[in-house]
Amino acid sequence: MRIVLLGAPGSGKGTQSQRLVERVGIPQISTGDLLREAVARGTELGRQAKEAMDSGRLVEDSLVLGMIRERLGEPDARRGFILDGFPRNLAQAHALDRLLEALKQPLDAVVQLEVDSRELVRRIAGRRSCADCGRVFNLLTSPPSGARAVCPKTGAPHRLMQRPDDNEATVAERLRVYDEKTRPLIDFYRARGLLQVIDAEAAVDEVTARLAQALRVPALRAPKRAAGARRGAAKRARKPAKKKAAATAKRTRASRASPKRRSTRTRRAKAPRAGAVRGARRRKSTRR
Numbered sequence: 001m002r003i004v005l006l007g008a009p010g011s012g013k014g015t016q017s018q019r020l021v022e023r024v025g026i027p028q029i030s031t032g033d034l035l036r037e038a039v040a041r042g043t044e045l046g047r048q049a050k051e052a053m054d055s056g057r058l059v060e061d062s063l064v065l066g067m068i069r070e071r072l073g074e075p076d077a078r079r080g081f082i083l084d085g086f087p088r089n090l091a092q093a094h095a096l097d098r099l100l101e102a103l104k105q106p107l108d109a110v111v112q113l114e115v116d117s118r119e120l121v122r123r124i125a126g127r128r129s130c131a132d133c134g135r136v137f138n139l140l141t142s143p144p145s146g147a148r149a150v151c152p153k154t155g156a157p158h159r160l161m162q163r164p165d166d167n168e169a170t171v172a173e174r175l176r177v178y179d180e181k182t183r184p185l186i187d188f189y190r191a192r193g194l195l196q197v198i199d200a201e202a203a204v205d206e207v208t209a210r211l212a213q214a215l216r217v218p219a220l221r222a223p224k225r226a227a228g229a230r231r232g233a234a235k236r237a238r239k240p241a242k243k244k245a246a247a248t249a250k251r252t253r254a255s256r257a258s259p260k261r262r263s264t265r266t267r268r269a270k271a272p273r274a275g276a277v278r279g280a281r282r283r284k285s286t287r288r
């Protein structure tokens with residue numbers, strides 16, 4: 001599945017992309033993250049991008065396109081991808097069209113996350129991300145808690161940082177640039193019959209559910225499995241097709257008949273476990 005998430009800064013593209021990654025097992029490709037990484041590593045690309053990023057302007061198309069071309073050519077992107085923060089203007093959208101045409105991998109959907117501008121500013125003020133694993137939180141709406149309080153990279157509590165461009169002046173410019181350059185993409189993709197708009201001014205879980213519905217992704221509603229369950233999946237994958245179908249039917253009947261079992265699944269879905277991404281990836285490749 002090849003998806004573009006469109007939306008203003010603070011609309012939740014990053015958060016929802018990460019949730020899609022965990023559940024569908026396709027990579028998130030965030031030009032913002034790639035550029036921040038280049039800045040942090042002090043590469044030539046990072047050096048050239050930094051000034052535009054710090055002042056809330058768009059980084060030059062040629063730099064971003066080179067980066068995207070390279071990233072889409074990596075093996076994991078062949079399974080599909082979620083583009084987050086790209087394309088951001090019409091020139092980039094046309095370039096993406098050409099690139100995907102050459103790769104024979106057309107987009108399946110473009111989802112616009114719609115949020116009122118006052119809410120955007122409020123969200124950006126509360127936004128923090130973990131310096132180690134990059135997971136995005138919001139102090140007001142989705143602070144780290146429960147299983148999500150521990151960084152999967154360090155095993156310690158997340159080290160929360162505020163992005164340098166999440167200050168008031170830069171945010172105002174980013175919102176202006178969004179209206180001028182990125183908003184026209186809504187009509188561009190609507191005209192191609194790819195656009196879905198969802199009201200993203202709701203709790204994070206609710207937006208994920210709306211996104212799942214828009215993308216018709218049943219896997220989004222499925223539980224994330226613990227290691228034991230993954231071993232079960234591997235065993236089932238080794239069973240001959242007939243036995244496998246019978247086992248699936250039995251499980252479906254059992255889960256219909258037993259509400260208790262269903263609620264266990266729901267709880268699992270709410271409490272992500274480390275390794276869920278790997279599990280999802282493995283499931284995906286088993287399916288092919």
Ligand code: ADP
Pocket residue numbers: 008009010031032033035052053054056057058059060061064084085086087088092165174
């Ligand atoms: P947000 O969507 O919250 O504004 P991002 O992390 O997507 O944040 O982007 C941060 C900054 O990186 C942008 O303000 C811009 O300077 C730069 N950037 C990201 N993606 C692009 C892009 N596709 N084209 C040009 N610049 C980009």
